[in-house]
Amino acid sequence: MLNTNKIRKFFPAIKAGRIISNNAASTQVPSQLLDLLKKLVVKYENVHRGQSDASLETTREFEFAYDTIAQFVNAASRKNIVLYRNTTEAINAVMYSLMTEFKDGDNVVTTFMEHNSNYVPWYGLTKEILAKFGIKVECRLAKFDKVTGQLDLEHFKSLVDKRTKLVCCTGASNFLGTKNPLKKIRAIADASGYQQPNGEKKSYFLIDAAQLAPNAFIDVKSLDVDFLVWSFHKMLAPFGMGALYAREKLLLGMKPFLYGGDMIADGQVSPKKVGYNDLPWKFTAGTPNVFGTILSAQAIRLLLDFALNPGKNIYFGSHKKLALADVKQAMKNIEAHETFLIAEALKILGEIPGLTIYGPKDPLMRTSLVSFNYKNLSPFKIAESLNKLGVESRAGCHCATLAHYYYKLTPPASCRLSFYIYNDLSDVRRACLAVNKVLNNNK
Ligand SMILES: Cc1ncc(COP(=O)(O)O)c(C=O)c1O
Structure with missing residues (x-):
């Protein structure tokens, strides 16, 4: 278990009494x-676009951030990291960047347990964009049990x-927890034998890590990932x-998703040619977004400090x-904490007759979220109660509509509870016992 007593006091929302x-x-x-933001404001300036001390210092901090993000997933360097608004935009960026590489008869394989962010862009690419150009590409969906x-x-x-x-x-999965x-x-x-235009013979592999990066160590080197995407608003x-994250070779060969300022090589813009x-x-x-x-x-x-030395700024x-x-140890500690919490949630919710709980029964095989439905009772009514x-809680399809x-x-909906590093056993018990109470009141 993480030392939640030491962690919770840094969260204004928890201090305000919210579960x-x-x-x-x-x-x-x-x-x-929030304090850091106040400090940064003193040096508020654009990056790569000024010669003032403020601009140079902000640029250093900005570029340095890329190094931290690269180190978090064990990437070789900042050259592997591209930042977008969120996971959704990052997946779309891959889709648009690869768009011109698809050939008639190709396919993309994804799964029935994806967030819409990792299905709808591939639907759009295959059924709408490429189809307009007469290029037939199939989007295939793998089943789950x-x-x-x-x-x-x-x-x-x-x-x-x-x-x-x-x-x-x-x-x-953000619905099953799997x-x-x-x-x-x-x-x-790797075994597909697909002939990529850069000479590689395999299918590229994109991992949507929106629900994994916040609570598990991901080593892009040992996993040999081609593309990995995640969002920071799910990790503090x-x-x-x-x-x-993408392999350097792929980023070098890929078309930019967005064209414009600062992405061009110094002075290399002419009516005939643009250099990147x-x-x-x-x-x-x-x-x-500096x-x-x-x-x-x-x-x-901060996440690493909370998981290794809560209260200390290492x-x-x-x-x-x-x-x-x-990084490995911190994420292992977070994973263990979450396993502990979800085990308790599964135990309490599992004792409620008639409650359908989705996803693996074994807490070790899932993240710290749990989605459920109760007979014909609307999950929206459960969440409101x-x-x-x-x-x-959250009721709806959680964008896992498929x-x-x-x-x-x-309707395509369930109710979901999900926990993070600052939650303790008492939060989990309060939340799950409240579910029991709501269901009893609606019998
Ligand atoms: C598995 C998964 N993928 C993608 C997303 C989309 O993330 P964002 O809304 O930050 O783009 C989410 C968000 O809930 C998610 O859980």
């Missing part, structure tokens, strides 16, 4: 980041063939930032390189 149990949507912002919440790997494998340019999969076997999926993508940072900037700035067109970038990197640093506020062993008892239809749920 924060909708963390899979967004987590809370700690006071350290409705009882265990596990991906059907045999089915997955059967969908991947030598025309599969890209395999896309969530690292962890953590997916990423090494096995990598192996399936304020809204507005998401990351794309070095990585990662080739992908940073227009004035970026404070969002700096705060996202510092949120990572990484936060410093320029210290993230030691790989520390929970709110009256001071418990925050999976809700897969269960034939009408």
Whole structure:
């Protein structure tokens, strides 16, 4: 267990008495980041666009943030990191950047358990954009087991063939909580034999880590990931930032998603030819979210401190390189904390007769979220009643619309509780006992 007593006091929302149990949507912002924002404002200036001390210093902090983000996933350098507004935009960026590489007869394989962010862009690409140009590309969907919440790997494998340019999969489902076997999926993508334009013979593998990066260590090197995307608003940072990790070779060969200022090589713009900037700035067109970038990197640093030395600033506020062993240990501690919390939630909710709980039964196989339905009772009614008892939850399809239809749920909705590093057992018990109370009141 993490030392939540030491962590909770830094969260104004918790001090205000809220039970924060909708963390899979967004987590809370700690006071350290709010204080940092006040400090940064003194040096408020644009980056790469000025010679003042303020601009140079802000640029240094901004660029340094890319190093922190790269170190968090064990990427080789900042050249592998492109920052966008969120996971959704990062996936769209991959889609648009790769768009011109797709050939007639190709396919993309994704799954029925994806967030709409990792399905709808591929739907749009294959059914709308490429179709308009007369290029036929199929979007295939791998099934999962409705009882265990596990991906059907045999089915997955059967969908991947030598025309599969890209395999896309969530690292962890935001509805079922399932953590997916990423090494096995990598192996399936590797074995496809797809001939990529850069000479590589395999399908590219994109991992949607929106629900995995906040609570597990992801090593892009050992997983040999091609594309990894995640959002910082699910790991303590304020809204507005998401990351794309991609292999350097791919980024060098890819078309930019956004064209414009700062993404061009110095002076290399003429009516005939435009030369692009070095990585990662080739992908940073227009004035970026400077404070969002700096705060996202510092949120990572603070997360590590909370998980390793709560109350002490070892990484936060410093320029210290993230030691790989520390990142691993911190994320292991967070994962263990969340397993502990979700085990308690599953135990309490599992004792409620008539409650349908989705996803794996084993807490070790899932993240710290739990979605459920109760007979014919509307999940929206459950969530509204929970709110009256001071418990925050989310009802709806959580943008995992395909999976809700897969269960034939009408309306396609469930109620979800989700926990993070500042939640303790008493939050989990209060939230789950409130569910019991709401259901008893609606019998
Ligand atoms: C698995 C998964 N993918 C993608 C997203 C989209 O993230 P964002 O809204 O930050 O783009 C979410 C958000 O809930 C998610 O849980």
